[in-house]
Amino acid sequence: MKSITRHIALAMSLGLLAAAASAQADEFRAGFVNTDRIFREANTAKAAQAKLEQEFSRREKDLIDLGNTLKAASDKFEREAPTMAESQRTARQKQLVEQDRDFQRKRREFQEDLNSRKNEELQQVLERANKVVKQVAESEKYDVIFQDAVYINPRLDITDKVIKALNAAAPAATTGTPATK
Incomplete structure (x- = not known):
């Protein structure tokens, strides 16, 4: 008789624990935030993108102009090379190679500067977003x-x-x- 009472008490205790665990599991709240969407759709992200475009548009235009000038000079060289003297052709070719090397260096520097600034701006957007996520989590009781x-x-x-x-x-x-250039 004593063992049956113990089994009933044990079963009731396990039932209460299961019910408590189930109730606790129902209260657990999880959420998800898509940071890619925040970077595309949030006004702060759009403002950061506009700021970068304004900051780098002049350098980008200068690079495009330099690339077009270099291409035009290269096309002209290709057309005129057969009629040039060997020394003149070699000198122009060296000049074009040097100009192309300079152009590639400037383009690489531009891309590095742009990526660096973009990372800075996105980091600021992410920090603001994380603060908002925390506020939403606290106000709506997310775990x-x-x-x-x-x-x-x-x-x-x-x-x-x-x-x-x-x-x-x-x-x-x-x-x-304002960000520094």
């Missing part, structure tokens, strides 16, 4: 928010909420210090 996942159920995606909150905060956030 965890993921940014990278192989698969995510769309009902867990809170990216729209984050973008709306980020856009609402954007006017105050975009009045920071």
